[in-house]
Amino acid sequence: MTSQTLREARKYEEALEQRIQADERPAFHLSARAGWMNDPNGFSWYQGQYHMFYQYHPYDSHWGPMHWGHAVSKDLLHWEYLPAALAPDAPYDKDGCFSGSAIELADGRQLLMYTGVVKEQQKNGEFLEVQTQCLAVGNGVDYEKYEKNPVLDEKDLQKGFSRFDFRDPKIWKKADGTYGCVIGNRPADGSGQVLLFQSPDGFHWSYVKVLCANNSRFGMMWECPDFFTLDGHQVLLTSPQDMLPQGFEYHNGNGTLCLIGDYEEKTDTFTAQHSQSIDYGIDFYAPQTVLSLDGRRIMIGWMQNWDTCGLRTSEHPLWYGQMSLPRELSVKNGRLYQNPVRELHSLRGAGVSYKQVPVTGTVHLEGIKGRRIDLELLIRPGEGERLYRKFAVRFAQDETYYTSLSFRPEESVLKIDRKFSGSRRAIIHQRRCLVNHTNGCLKLRLILDRFSVEVFVNDGEQVMTATMYTPKEADGISFLADGAVCMDVVNYELIER
Ligand code: FRU
Numbered sequence: 001m002t003s004q005t006l007r008e009a010r011k012y013e014e015a016l017e018q019r020i021q022a023d024e025r026p027a028f029h030l031s032a033r034a035g036w037m038n039d040p041n042g043f044s045w046y047q048g049q050y051h052m053f054y055q056y057h058p059y060d061s062h063w064g065p066m067h068w069g070h071a072v073s074k075d076l077l078h079w080e081y082l083p084a085a086l087a088p089d090a091p092y093d094k095d096g097c098f099s100g101s102a103i104e105l106a107d108g109r110q111l112l113m114y115t116g117v118v119k120e121q122q123k124n125g126e127f128l129e130v131q132t133q134c135l136a137v138g139n140g141v142d143y144e145k146y147e148k149n150p151v152l153d154e155k156d157l158q159k160g161f162s163r164f165d166f167r168d169p170k171i172w173k174k175a176d177g178t179y180g181c182v183i184g185n186r187p188a189d190g191s192g193q194v195l196l197f198q199s200p201d202g203f204h205w206s207y208v209k210v211l212c213a214n215n216s217r218f219g220m221m222w223e224c225p226d227f228f229t230l231d232g233h234q235v236l237l238t239s240p241q242d243m244l245p246q247g248f249e250y251h252n253g254n255g256t257l258c259l260i261g262d263y264e265e266k267t268d269t270f271t272a273q274h275s276q277s278i279d280y281g282i283d284f285y286a287p288q289t290v291l292s293l294d295g296r297r298i299m300i301g302w303m304q305n306w307d308t309c310g311l312r313t314s315e316h317p318l319w320y321g322q323m324s325l326p327r328e329l330s331v332k333n334g335r336l337y338q339n340p341v342r343e344l345h346s347l348r349g350a351g352v353s354y355k356q357v358p359v360t361g362t363v364h365l366e367g368i369k370g371r372r373i374d375l376e377l378l379i380r381p382g383e384g385e386r387l388y389r390k391f392a393v394r395f396a397q398d399e400t401y402y403t404s405l406s407f408r409p410e411e412s413v414l415k416i417d418r419k420f421s422g423s424r425r426a427i428i429h430q431r432r433c434l435v436n437h438t439n440g441c442l443k444l445r446l447i448l449d450r451f452s453v454e455v456f457v458n459d460g461e462q463v464m465t466a467t468m469y470t471p472k473e474a475d476g477i478s479f480l481a482d483g484a485v486c487m488d489v490v491n492y493e494l495i496e497r
Helices: 004-018 342-347
Strands: 035-046 049-057 067-073 080-086 097-104 110-121 127-138 143-145 166-173 179-185 193-199 206-213 222-230 233-240 257-264 269-276 285-291 297-302 327-332 335-340 348-363 372-381 390-397 403-408 413-417 430-434 442-449 452-457 462-467 476-494
Touching: 004 067, 004 080, 035 067, 035 110, 035 297, 049 080, 049 097, 049 297, 080 110, 080 127, 080 143, 097 127, 110 166, 127 166, 166 222, 179 222, 193 222, 206 269, 222 285, 222 327, 233 269, 233 285, 233 327, 257 335, 269 335, 335 452, 342 348, 372 390, 390 442, 403 442, 403 452, 413 452, 413 462, 430 462
Parallel strands: 035 097, 035 285, 097 166
Antiparallel strands: 035 049, 049 067, 067 080, 097 110, 110 127, 127 143, 166 179, 179 193, 193 206, 222 233, 233 257, 257 269, 285 297, 297 327, 327 335, 348 476, 372 442, 372 476, 390 403, 390 476, 403 413, 413 430, 442 452, 452 462
């Protein structure tokens, strides 16, 4: 039975969606159907299509009582909205249906596992959110909450484990048909940890162990964990809160973390050997992955960050929040690599390409522009082969605005800068990362989709993501060099088909 709260949300989102023009949204990135969107939830393959749910507050362009929005796609680029899947309408989730995941049950139904939130007044008068894990079962459109919710609560937690920070279950099916699940939690030391749970049927869950403890190495609380095998390695993704910076690898505040290591299944022992950021840009958080039918591990993140999502507050838009491009993951040389899903090639129009363009000072090239583009650049030292001091590409540009990506080979620093992208807020607008290059040779691929840029460096070795809400008409591109650069460039318009 659909509750009154869910019925109202469905009616509201349907009406508000009508008022949003298609070209006021990204073309092939999923955005909120109406109102506010944060984390991707329940990213799964079910009944012939990908399902993406998301943290959702349809009534406002700011975060509020969390619902689950819902969309489906066959190619991860064209999304169709379905009615909101969950509303905070039960006693155990009345203050929010927080993040979670989805899986197909043996009987063909789809299982959603999410965090139910209830505010509880403490002795000092303060309200804290008690978080438990809950289930809903459905047919891909309508979901019934499980009568025995919550299925995991404080009784399942060890001494010292916080019942106020216990959220974001990610489930998977094991080879023997049983289920595993990782959940973020805060232990007594106040930092973060990922807990492992198991279930024979998806409904009865039991605690296994602490899969990985933060010990305050990477921020504090770990949100939205994901755990999977990739190219013979075991990968743990998580989004730590309250990070301190470490060189150019990690930045302050909400960050992303990828741990790569080994997993011994018999004892459920995960040993991490390598750690890195998932995305080195400004707007990327809480990613979740799915395994495609053809065996690709595909990741989508929320293409915003809690610390920078004030960017659009002065405008009161009808929607706020986008998902990143779906990215194919792999492990190479012990690092996480990400590339746009190969389906993106099907959106490419005819390319405009130039080879060996000398860049000194500022260069504009006929046919190289646009706000829905796939732009490939290969740069190396120009004439005399002396190392240049700086190369930059400016995009989403007009007389007033531009966003830029610049590279200083002597420092190996690549910088994304959206300071001149129309923001009137004193928030972070630049971020730097260290990249690999040989004598100033660097490969870059920039994907723009009206309000965002995703920069793939050296065939996916690193990614920098940022949103920009500059007027769409600002579609110019220019290249700049201090010193002499030689550049190959191909620009594909990405067509809405
Ligand atoms: C991460 C997060 C999750 C939580 C959700 C609430 O962005 O804080 O931990 O489930 O957002 O909307």
